[in-house]
Amino acid sequence: MTTTDAPPTDSAGAAAVEKTHPWADLEPEHFRLLRLAPLPTDRYSGARPLRFVQLARVERHSQEQSLLRLSVQLPGQRTHKQHNVLEVWIDRRHKEARFGPEKGLYIEPGNRGLGRFLLAQGIDWAKQHCPDYQVEGAALPAKDALSEDLRVRRDHCLEAQGFVVEYLDPLLLKARYSAARVDDLRSDWSTEKVQVIDLLDAAAMLQQADQNLHEQDVTIRKLGERIDRFKREDGSLRFTISCLIAFCLFQAGLLIWMATR
Known part of the structure; x- marks a missing residue:
């Protein structure tokens, strides 16, 4: 004043x-x-x-x-x-x-x-x-x-x-x-x-917001790692399924050949 x-x-x-x-x-x-x-x-x-x-x-x-x-x-x-x-x-x-x-x-x-x-x-x-x-x-x-x-x-x-x-x-x-x-x-x-909002309350709000952002960043990173792992597992499963399909087709062809010979 x-x-x-x-x-x-x-x-x-x-x-x-x-x-x-x-x-x-x-x-x-x-x-x-x-x-x-x-x-x-x-x-x-x-x-x-x-x-x-x-x-x-x-x-x-x-x-x-x-x-x-x-x-x-x-x-x-x-x-x-x-x-x-x-x-x-x-x-x-x-x-x-x-x-x-x-x-x-x-x-x-x-x-x-x-x-x-x-x-x-x-x-x-x-x-x-x-x-x-x-x-x-x-x-x-x-x-x-x-x-x-x-x-x-x-x-x-x-x-x-x-x-x-x-x-x-x-x-x-x-x-x-x-x-x-x-x-x-x-x-x-x-x-x-x-x-x-008092100064200390404003500082506490900023600190809490920064902590929340950090926690969200950690959560997003973990979710990204899980997605990458699922993608790798999905690729392995796709390869396995493709091999099984190829094997089944080979077996079916072999059985047909043996039956018609």
Whole structure:
């Protein structure tokens, strides 16, 4: 954790200030390994195999503000800069906490429990620093409700963490989320879907995987030796059978010759 000075930010102009804020382009400083458990194939999300991703974290504190930025990095895959990012801003002047980014929380891969996990981590951090602060509500992007399934999943994710989702039109397109206080939010998530892997656990998993590969290599080598032995025995049997067939044909020919002589 690093403490630096930062200029104040009004909640009304937070989005504009963040673009030029000295904390806007902070690089991650702490990393954790996440395990995404394999889940049944979903008709919207497709296959959901076992995956490992990296959780990156950085935070800053000043007398007037605090920031937590979490991001999920996918191995061998580049994502949009604003995707897989959650920010929590604390404004101590107005005693408010704001969850961002402003354009919404976009998670890839979707429907794997990562959205709730990031929100839970942000809520837990906010509870440690400002449990009695108000939560600044915001509008939800309309693109989150392009389909009924996406809208229901989004609402479930927010409501499971303690946020209130309100719709402003009968078509359920315009919505906003809110909460009374930070302490009213919940910091739990689906641990059966997302697990945080410690360094020693990751090392043990790699060691176990290497041992399994070695055992499989030994098994494959033994099977190969058995196959080679069976091939040699098969060749010997084929030669023996060929000799017996030739001998039988000779005997049959000899008997026929003796019978017809």
